[in-house]
Amino acid sequence: MTRPRVGLLCAAGAALLVASVAVAITIGPADIGVGDVWSVVASHLGWGSTELSPIRDGIVWQLRLPRTLLAAVCGAGLAVCGAVMQSLLRNPLADPFVLGVSSGASTGAVVVVVLGAGGGLVSVSAGAFLGALLSFGLVLLLSHILGGTTDRVVLSGVAAMQLFSALTSFVVMTAADAETTRGVLFWLLGSLSGVGWTDVWVCFAVLVVTLAVCLAYARTLDAFAFGQDAAANLGVSVARTRLVLLCATALLTAALVSSTGAIGFVGLVLPHAARALVGSGHARLLPVAALAGAVFLVWVDTLARTVLDPQEVPVGVVTSLIGVPVFVLVLYRTRRTR
């Protein structure tokens, strides 16, 4: 099998991403063209002015642009986290949420929303972020106590996931009214509605840092192909690598989840799709997975907010509805025939 040049692929992916963002913004109830998008962006960056009305300018700059950009950042981040987790834990089912991060975040958010913890001083995002870190810390501690091998990390993650899901359900069932429950459920399933520029910048910054760290470890991740001992024998300091990468991906996941809720499936599926495209070398895989995840989530979110217009479907629901068939197709095409 020949593999396409990764530079070319990344350039094409980046172009596709920019075009996707520009086009996705035009889709929706308010009639806006791609040209309008460019002129709004240009005017806000100080390159001339726009003749659009303030309302339409606001729809682009305050609503659709941050939402679409966060979709891109979120998709990229989840895909990168998934790719790293799958290689590091040698488990094709690992995803960004395997470390219990999303369920911890959910509990944190629910505690803030339903129980009013923090007395209004703590935002939902901050609560979710704290919950995510708490859960991740618990997983690290558990897996360390249980022996520290990769399967123990995965099992600890599953245990934490169950525990925090139960806590979330408990809080919702005992304390929330119907309206709050509906809102919480929407958040739990993942939604990009109502995000602002702060979310975009925070998540983007964490994404850039995490991606840089993971790319610096690209070759090290390759060395895990034959397991931890093999990696150690290739000169990898396994414990340090695992700690650095688990913390980096958990932080990124926590940042994303606290802005958008738990958007499932992107982190599980997109890395496999990217591998089918460029092979498993991480120096190629990570950038391609990031771009694929970004483009994927931009379009899935566009679908989620328009398909039942004016009602919005949680984007996590749509990622799974679309993701599962795509996943099966990818696995079918790369199935091993011996």
Place this chain on the structure above:
Amino acid sequence: MTTEDAMTTEDATTTEGFGSAEGVGGAEGIGSAEGVENVAAAGPAAGLRARRVSRTADGRVILDGVSISPAPGATVGLLGPNGSGKSTLLRLLSGVLAPASGVITLDGRPLAGLGRRDIARRIAVVEQQTDTQVELNVLDVVRLGRTPHRRAWTPPSPADEEAVRDALARTGLADRAHQSWHTLSGGERQRVQIARALAQEPRELLLDEPTNHLDVQHQLDLLALVTSLPVTSVVALHDLNLAAMYCDRLVVLREGRVVARGTPGDVLTEELIAEVYGVRAAVTRDGSDGRPHVRFLGTVSPPAPR
């Protein structure tokens, strides 16, 4: 460690030390006292050595005061029944495990004080059986051997590419570089792992039962390849005849202790095989170059009737 230390800590009652001064050919026929002197003459520092290493797991003693010091370039066979500590000794030698007591040294420096990367540039390991779920071809796997030589963010250097080409050529895999790992047979996979190990450009190569699950032809091919390499090899083996054919020296372990060491001719006797493996055998001298050949006759005590 000084020369004097080496003299005093060596267990002079067993055949000790592999005469490092004499290189590959000279490893033959060194008696116990002579061996120790040779170690002293070469300096105790050269190469990879284990000095009185012990290791316990769950309160059970796995290794108990084992010393080995392979001569540079020699192939040393580790023999012993299952659970005798062969794999653990190899894992200590590779630095993946730390000894509970005793010390592993590389050119006189304790392994524990060296970074993983520095160790991997010197010592390569071929594990018993390896597999991966990752889609890799032969070239990808061999390139992994360059991991300890490469820096982050940089593309492979000409030296990296050269080492990979050389490793593929030595193992006869040059024309299969693009074949998928998952389509290879067991013997071919071991060959690829040896190529990967060679790409590390090691001076010491540790192999843990590399011939397991291979057919006869691949067993012979693989050990002939290993012995032809310009590296010091320590190979854990089950097959006594393969050990007799291909190893310069043998070390026999039982319950974590060295019970015999020396040339295959010295070590592989009917008495030792009965004592260590509990098996009756006839040992003849009709192997190649007068090396011993072992024929098994049965277990020492026949199993009690049920």
